[in-house]
Amino acid sequence: MANLISLERVSLVFGTSSVLDDVSLGVLTGDRIGVVGVNGGGKSTLLRVMAGLQEADSGRITKQGGDDGIRIGMLAQDDALDPDWTIREAVLGDLPEHVWAGDPRIRDVLTGLLGGIAAENVGGLDSLVGPKSGGERRRLALARLLVSDPELLLLDEPTNHLDVEGVAWLADHLATKRPRPGNATVAITHDRWFLDAYATNTWEVEGGAVSAFEGGYAAYVLAKAERDRLAGVVADRRSNLMRKELAWLRRGAPARTSKPKFRIDAANALIADEPAPRNSVELASFASRRLGKDVLDLEDVSVSVGEPPHERRLLDHVTWRLAPGERIGIVGVNGAGKSTLLRALTGDVALDGGRRKIGKTVAIAHLTQEVRELERFEQWRVIEAIEDVKQWTMLGDKEISAGQLATRLGFPGGRQQSRVGDLSGGERRRLQLTRLLLTEPNVLILDEPTNDLDIETLTSLEDVLDGWAGTLVVVSHDRYLLERVADKQLALLGDGKVRELPGGVEEYLRLRAAHATSAPSAKGAAASSAATPSGSSGGTTGAPDGTPAREVVNPAQLREARKAMARIEKQLSRLADREERLHGDMAEKATDPAALADLSAKLQAVVAEREELELEWLEAAELVG
Known part of the structure; x- marks a missing residue:
């Protein structure tokens, strides 16, 4: 080269x-x-x-x-x-x-x-x-x-x-x-x-x-964490976040074939004592106590833009029930109505039909794509703009000061004394987020929160969201963020419907590819089957004409799929142990070419078997949804 x-x-x-x-x-x-x-x-x-x-x-x-x-x-x-x-x-x-x-x-x-x-x-x-x-x-x-x-x-x-x-x-x-x-x-x-x-x-x-x-x-995350470990670096805030990021990358569904294949022994050693990034059950129960049973419901809602004959319907008879503690990621084509859907949730857009229902104890914070709300603070210091909202707040089960929260979101001590008017676009975005979090909402709605943010700040934001109890709705083109902070993904495909994505962003890309190559009649059939999600029950509601949201899987198929997933997970666990032992044996036999070649062949066979099982697990997981 x-x-x-x-x-x-x-x-x-x-x-x-x-x-x-x-x-x-x-x-x-x-x-x-x-x-x-x-x-x-x-x-x-x-x-x-x-x-x-x-x-x-x-x-x-x-x-x-x-x-x-x-x-x-x-x-x-x-x-x-x-x-x-x-x-x-x-x-x-x-x-x-x-x-x-x-x-x-x-x-x-x-x-x-x-x-x-x-x-x-x-x-x-x-x-x-x-x-x-x-x-x-x-x-x-x-x-x-x-x-x-x-x-x-x-x-x-x-x-x-x-x-x-x-x-x-x-x-x-x-x-x-x-x-x-x-x-x-x-x-x-x-x-x-x-x-x-x-x-x-x-x-x-x-x-x-x-x-x-x-x-x-x-x-890169693995190498940085390994480099810090070998150098004996003290685990400060930044290295802790790096380790947490690595822990998330290695955990999750065994069949996350989109994740790179790390050296399992090194990765497991690095995250051995790292706690899970988020306890979904604990967060959901805490959010329920704060929110009660009802959060936000959209019932048969329609929203249009433009005037006839150029009128375009962005939301078409959408029913969506947002449950306490849900963490939803939304993807969709540009102009499909993602921001409009968020404004329908917050009540900031006029509805052509249907109704919006909000729980009595709901406190919404909405991060829009605009930063104009900071214009009145141009001459203020950053810490003054933050303390204008609140000087102390609760993050998880700990009380922290406004300055501590600002530090976690990328404003160290000296930068907190800068004028708001001198901040970069990314820093203004961070200040927006900091002010929002200090209002202590129990429903957080984020519209493209990653705009202008660097990777270090994104990692810090995700860390804060991991410890934040409440209902979260995120619109983003950053699929890494969506998979990292959301437990479920929804899609707007431009037909006015909201569709659940059991297969996540990969399913969205498959749907878009199928939409681009299908005949007009097939497009019409696909549009008529787009479903609206029902958050509280974990299921889906059909379109107004009764069309089901997705193909119904009978109970027997579900039972078999769950059994298959459990069986495969046990096999994957055993394979992981074998792979770890092989890595150890290869390290011991590093000076013996013949033994090394034999161990390498065994390792390749284990890896091939694991990848085949991962695909099988993924097929079963899609049935379970």
Whole structure:
């Protein structure tokens, strides 16, 4: 593998802050690198230095073939497209139609990123860039770069403005369609699922240094925790969160085949004394005491936008009963009505029909996608804006101060004295969350809470939510967050219905793929069978015409599926013990090639058997729901 670009002892200082401090690294052909770190830590600066857009104070940058060698393309966060361009000009440039239409890679980019933007009903490829929204322009800029296909592709937050489906497409495209001899990709992202699906290596930018780790996010978490353990680091707040994150990654359903396969012995050693991240039963009972039996009910609710003949129904006779202590994650296509559904829950949108019912003791906190509510605090210090709500609060069974909560959400002592007007977008989002939590709600509704948050802050937020007792509803395109904090996922597919997802986000992606490829008649049948969830009983309610929410599984099938799951879990446990023993034997026989080869063959057989059992478990789990 050739070295496309290398940095040797590169340093860069902004004011009194050392953004890059004697950094040496390289990008090899075939590399897919994810870049992580706190906001303002120097990630974007690193990419600009690699792209030649920012001159370093010292050090040397070498590109394959010199200045006229490899092509480098960068997607920055402030890409500007000419508003007078058509989509065709912006994305395809002067490529003849027979060239791009005959290239499957380019067609994949157009379909994956521009399906809705370049639809014929909105002008197709000849529509102008100017009227497009910020998110659409971002997609156009990304598509332009992917079509040009430079040898070194640098992406700064490419998942911004992409929904769950778009993120899955991008990860697959970068991992399977783009890799060719001579190519490499470096991407800054806070999307942890994307990191796992895309990255072969992870760089962490922290304190002016860049540390390299093999693998995606999950492997990075393991390596960080292992590095701390071997170095004898005292377990402070940050390392505790890292261990907790690792514990969550290793626990859960045995058939979570989307999780990377860790070295089981090392992972088990790291989390041996780590408590479960969340006790669902305990939280549910505590929430019930605070909330009572009734929380929020939507009964036969309809909401429309626009005027005839362009009126569009976002919610169509939706019935949803939100139960005490439920933790719900919501996914859906852009414009399907996710935010509208949340506003229907909070009573902030007028209903065309149906009714909203709220329990007497319910206290709702709603995090919207806007941060304008902080405008009146522009001249206040951060700690003053927090204490304006409350100086003390309960988190779990402990009383903590406003300052302690602020510290847990990324405002250490010195930063608490900063003016609100000087905060970055991510810090404003954290301040919003802190103020919301201090109101001590028992129903928390979050609309895209991960916007502008870095991975460290996301981990802190998830830690707080783990210890928070109440009913939680989260809308997000961050599938990692949804799987991490929610116990159940729902989907809005654009047909006005709310559908339960027993198979989680993977089921949503399958439904979207089936919807995209099905015939019109099949689409109509699928739409008529979309169901609305009933939170209190754990079941589903049918559509108003009596159509069932999903295929009914008879009791005998359920019993057999549960027996199969129990049997497989025992077999998986035994296999895990065998795998651990084999790892230990391999460590002892490291100097004996013949014994090592025999043990390696046995280990491969165990791994193959485990993966087959995991798939069998997953099939049974989908029947049980």
